[in-house]
Each structure stands twice: as C-alpha cells, then as structure tokens.
Amino acid sequence: MQHNRNLTTIGFDADDTLWQNEQFFRMTEKRFVGMLADHGEETDISARLLDAEKRNLAVYGFGIKGFTLSMIETAIEVTGGRVPAAVIADILAAGREMLGHPIEALPHARETVEKLAGAYHLVLITKGDLFDQERKLAQSGLGDLFDAVEIVSDKSAATYARIFSRHGDGPGKSMMVGNSLKSDVVPAIEAGGWGIHVPHELTWVLEHVEPPVGASRFRQIADLGQLPGLIESIAE
Template sequence: MGERLSVVGFDADDTLWQNESFFRLTEDRFADLLRDFVDGDHLMERLLAAERKNIGHYGFGIKGFMLSMIETAIEVTENRVPAQIIGQILDMGQEMLRHPIELLPHVEDTLATLSDTHPLILITKGDLLHQEQKLAASGLGDLFHGVEIVSEKHPETYRRAFTDHGAGPDRAMMIGNSMKSDIVPALEAGAWAVYVPHGLTWALEAAEAPEGHPRFREMPDLGGVPDHIARIEG
C-alpha cells in the first residue's frame, strides 16, 4: 500500500477559475485602442517584453498588467499617446478586477470530495488583495486548510508550504495549469504533480513537460484527481 498524502495543493487562476481568457480579451481591446499607431502583432511583442521586464517590479497580476500596457502605449506612440487612451486602459484594468468568478469544470465536486479526506492548501501567485478577493468570491474558501499567496513559485516555495501544512513534499501533491510554476518546481521539491492544462497559457508560464517522471500526471480536468490520489495511496 502506498503512503497516504498528508496535504494536497491547488493553484488558483486557470486551475480553479477562469483568468487568462480575461487577459486575452483585454489585449484585443488594447490592440484596438492603438491600431492607429502600431500593428497588433508588434504591439503584443512589445507588451510581452514590458511584462517580462516588469515582473520583478510589479509582480504578477492585473495591476502590473495595467502598468505594462500604459508603459507600452507610451513607448509605441513615442510619448504621444492621448490621455483618453490611458484612461481607457485604466478602465479596462478595473473591469478585470471586478470580473465575477467563473469556476472551471469539476472544481466544486473535486474539492468537496478531497477536503473530506485530505487537508487542502491553495498556493497561488499574484496580488495579495485581489487573490484574497477572488477566493472569497469563489465560495471555496472554507474547503482549504491553508492559503499561500506568493510572489513566485520555486522548489523551496513548495518545500516550505508542504512542510508547514503537512509532512513535507514527499507526501504532498500539487495540482495546477502552469507547467513552469505549478508542476516543474513541485516535482523538483519531491512532490507529486498533476498538470491540468487550461488551453490558454501566458507565454511567460511555458515550460517543457517532464515526460516520464514517475510522479507526474496530466489530466484534462480536475474530475479524475480523487481516483488518481486513491491509486497512489493504494
């Protein structure tokens, strides 16, 4: 019989609820605002470069995205961007912050099932206030034993979280949609990991899949996670 998992970790954005789709829609609106100054493909390249540069300053989330859009608009227009467009960028960001939570398939049933048998923790990146607001709005907060909102996800992030909330990474599992942030570092820490692809992945979260790793599994949604854990535990 396998050893029982002492804790199960979940990512939040695009694992439990929709997130990236709102960024893509806002990028389309951003391109439309600046269509008289630059073509859309070049604008997205400049925006991605700004986001990559600014992560260390602003972290992950909508507020940093807004600032990167404003910076990009100033640069591509050579400081000629109308104040009205800056105002519209701010409005778009505020709309994103107000967007209602849309849970992904099988989230509620899976969390409810697992919370009866295992401590669950949320391990997510992003703006502290906004992540707390989204968790509260999701109605899922009572199902989690603990919440970790972090600036970045490294192997040490998972070692600490799984030790603080359980018996260490060797008896823990991480479930998420980002190969770079949720899967690879959790496996490096010694945990099990389940990759649930969302379909839309931010370019800065891309990474090679650890094919053949004995603790790695890919699933189309969260529905199969309880049975997978049962098989591991034997």
C-alpha cells in the same frame, strides 16, 4: 474519500485551475491593441506588451496591476510618448474591469475540492495581487474548504518545500495540482512532491515549459473530475 498515509497534503493552483483567468487577460489585450491601432501592427504591439511584462515581472510581480502598468508603458512607447490621456484613462478602466470580473469556476472544481476536503489537508497556493486573489477566493465560495491559503510572489521548489513542510508532512507526502507546468508542476516535483498537470486551453506564454515526462511523480489529467481517481490509484 479515504485518507492514506502516502499522501496527506494537496496543493491547488487557483487561476485557470479552479476558475477562469487568462481569458480576461487575452480579452483586455485585444481591447488594448485596438486602442493603439493607429500606431502599429497588432502583432507588434502585442509583442512589445509581452516584452514590458517580462521586464516588469521582477518589479511588479504577477497580476492585473502589473499588467495594467505594462499596458500604459507600452502605450507610451508605441506612441513615442504622445499617447492621449484619454487612452491612459481607458487602459486604467480596462484594468479596473478585470479586477471586478465575476468568478467563473472551471468544470468539476467545486465537486472535486469538496470531495477531497476533510480527507486531505488542502492548501490553495496562488501567485498574483493579494487583494485580487483574496477577492476571487471569497467570491468562489471555495475558501472554507481549504485548510490554508498561500498567496506567493513566485512558485519555486523552495516555495513548495516551505509550504508543504509548514502545512503538511513535507513535500514527499504532498501533491500540487495546476495548469502551469512551469509554476505548478515542475517545481513541486523538484521539491520531492507529486506534480499533476491539468491543462487549460489558454496558458500564458511565459508559463510554457516542456512536460517532465521522465519524472515518476508527474501525471496529467484532462480535468479536475479525474483527480480523485488518480489520487486513489497513486496513494495505495
């Protein structure tokens, strides 16, 4: 692709943008609720797990380890402190399985990143467990296509301003591409960059916000295959 001076740096989210992630959380949650079926309604257990995740975000951050600890906490709560050790062992095993799950790239992820590499400065910007994100990137085979990788504890306008200044020509000449309006799109636009939303059928409830439809630098595409064309149209 032809490089242009209005846009020099492109940030990509990883989970549910380049590869599947949320579906493994949903599958594990279903399994977890099944383990506690004798102790409450499915919807109630799920709601209590979500409450635990919200409480624990500030302590454990995003990722599978925090999710596993939240499941254990919920199991203790739901059973009034009488959860059998065997159930705790099953929860830990489910968490370990998630951490070992093979990478499943999303449609057009590889071809799009390959097409943009070299013409733009590409930065992978992801939040979650350090080991897990590094493992997924290595397994994806996409690591060498990125000029930089930033694994952050959270994504805010300040995060994007810092990263795009460090790895590019500042947020004004940068773009963030991702499935989460709350984490990938809105804060990137607030920092002065472009925010490109690539919706995923599953997005964690805590990542839901309204799309910034009035923002001049907001765009939405159906899949990553549409990204190169969009970049050409806005980069003139």
